[in-house]
Amino acid sequence: MDALESLLDEVALEGLDGLCLPALWSRLESRSPAFPLPLEPYTQEFLWRALATHPGISFYEEPRERPDLQLQDRYEEIDLETGILESRRDPVTLEDVYPIHMILENKDGIQGSCRYFKERKDITSSIRSKCLQPRCTMVEAFSRWGKKLIIVASQDMRYRALIGLEGDPDLKLPDFSYCILERLGRSRWQGELQRDLHTTAFKVDAGKLHYHRKILNKNGLITMQSHVIRLPTGAQQHSILLLLNRFHVDRRSKYDILMEKLSMMLSTRSNQIETLGKLREELELMSWCAVLSS
Template sequence: MEALWAALDEVALEGLEGVSLGALWERLAGRLPPFPLPLPLEPGARQLLWATLAAHPELRFHLLPQPRPPLRLYDRYEEIDLETGILETKRDPLPLDDLYPVHMLLEHSGGLQGSCRHFKERLDVTDQVRTRDLQPCCTYEEAYEKWGERLVLVASQVLRHRTLIGWEGDPDLKLPDFSYCILERLGRARWQGELQRDLSAAFKVDAGKLHYHRKVLDKNGLISMQSHVIRLPTGAQQHSILLLLTRFHVDRRSKYDILMEKLSTLLSSRPAQMETLSNIREELGLCEKTFKRLYQYMLNAGLGRIVSVPLQDVRPERGPFKTKKGREAAIPVCAYLCARWQSRLLGPARHLLMFPLEDGPPEASFPTAGLPSGCSRSFPAGRGDRGL
């Protein structure tokens, strides 16, 4: 029974496109938790599973116009730096051929939802696979010899919907067709998830429209989101958001993500949410190298900016507060806007985090609204990380 439910789950996760026989065995081999039967299946076990699936009322069988290409699975995390959480790719990330290009069903009269390239062309051959009283008409070997990779198993709308939203979810939840297709694609990605920028390309929409439809899924607790960084061979970094079904969520935060959370908690407890670098480093218990990498991590992610704050506001015990030219003495302050820090554990924090720097990083513009009085310009480029 456990093997049957695992197979049904894999069929349902493939969405309206369905799964070919060869792809089904690939999915079962890569399943987490592992498939309960030893793989590859013995002919007898494979025939038993086929007979059970062929007779299942929640499955239909369709014949594609041409054989579906082999399923190619890849692990986006195999080159991840476990310390930084950055994908250290040795090559430019070229997209694989999309086995399931987006062709959305919109306002289907039968209530079907999902994406299917050959929805109108494929033939329903369920009557050739089983009888009306749910008895198999052919063995696995006979079916594969006759149809090969043209034959796909497709789960019912109810089974696909429940598999995506979770069996504890609301079965009456109605999602817009576009949002459902995003959810379907995340289900097909399993534990790998989908990058938001890849979804924009697949659906041929801009980030704003995708964000709108993504909000529907997030609001209903159907997906999880976390940051994802790729470092290209050139050294440049690409930042995106990794989306996963809630059931496949894995907290892949790097060491520096966790330190950023601690930094957020530390600074939010300070008066005016400001603190000196030396005090931050001491309280976090970091060596100079780790602290410098944390600082660079924040800047590279676009979470930090440098502004000027009057010295009197930051260190009132020190003086003088006027320069030799009679101007008000100021100190560089790194301002961290936590609204851009999206952590599922922290939630959307709204406060502004700041700490003084001895020297500023490269130039970055930053709005001064909401900062303590006296905050002004950003500092010029070229001052690097001296003083860290």
């Protein structure tokens, strides 16, 4: 993607809630692959103008300033050997800047979650003219509205960002399923744990979340893989990591890869049997016991 495509993509991925200017710069700074332009003031003004004149972008004033967006790396403490996230300290719960407020059966076809959907004020006409000419600079806009100024992509842009170029834009998802998909889009490469979605974000029973996850999986919109966290106490928490297709990363541990190689080797042996010594030699392992205990 070029710079402008990446810019629109970041706005679209933030969902119906949208994002304020500081959050936009934060998203672009942490974007992967890296955003191609330096986020200097003159670049920010150029990007602002691109958003202000784009017909698929709307601007709103929310009743309260948007809290700062805090990004956290889920894989910062992951053990590459085992694929287990080694939590060496008690997890710090970050404020959820986007609490779930689902929009249900909207007559205009709007889907997603938005805390101030009914309260926020559309100020797009103050940002640009009907001829798509900007009415204010970025500095002027931020001075006037601050972090109450929210940038939101159109429904079509948001849905396309979630389903990718291969997805069917005519596919109609239940509102609940769409909100899960939107949540995954906002998490980018980090993904969301199914356990966190049903206990913390949506606060519903596991069965309901599982049902809507199956809808997304059946339509080929998400990927799933096991995820294990080892707590400071030594206990392990098991869950399922959900990702949009476009952000899928195979995070299999070296142990999983080793087991796959072992299975393939045994499938070529007579009666699928081989001695530990021979397997260890072919797999170039110093200690078979060490592998099993990892």
